[in-house]
Amino acid sequence: MKTLGKKIRLLRHQKGWSQEDVAKRLDISIPAFSKIETGITDINLSRLEQIATLFEMTVVQLLTFTDSEQDQKAINELETINKKLMDRETEVIDLQKKVIELFEELRHNRVTA
Incomplete structure (x- = not known):
């Protein structure tokens, strides 16, 4: 999952968003989002769909980005x-x-x- 976290971090940077911006949009705490980016927390399917939607991608696009x-x-x-x-x-x-x-x-x- 660390690779997925790196992809999410890269996408966040491309949008110019802070961790706080994304955490608010996902309705989670900043530390919780940070754990997603660092690969500490495994992402369930519903959270994965939520993140993909946030970045205007499909789950497949997010996973293969x-x-x-x-x-x-x-x-x-x-x-x-x-x-x-x-x-x-x-x-x-x-x-x-x-x-x-x-x-x-x-x-x-x-x-x-």
Whole structure:
């Protein structure tokens, strides 16, 4: 549930609302809302529906919502890993060429000996 709390906090920040603003709209105390955001309190379905409605989303949208900044970080990380993989593949190909050259040299030396 900590991930859901982070999503709720992100949505709250995007709206420019304080914890107090959201707590009042949900008709709960500020500490109770804080526990939702930090993942201390598990959210039941009715509270989840209430929060989704508050942010003008469906429950499914709320549960599957992702931060585009986080997505971009993941994409950048994948690109970095992919580049490293391509570099390693190039190294392997170069080593394979060297092995073939050495094998050919060894074979040539056996034929001439």
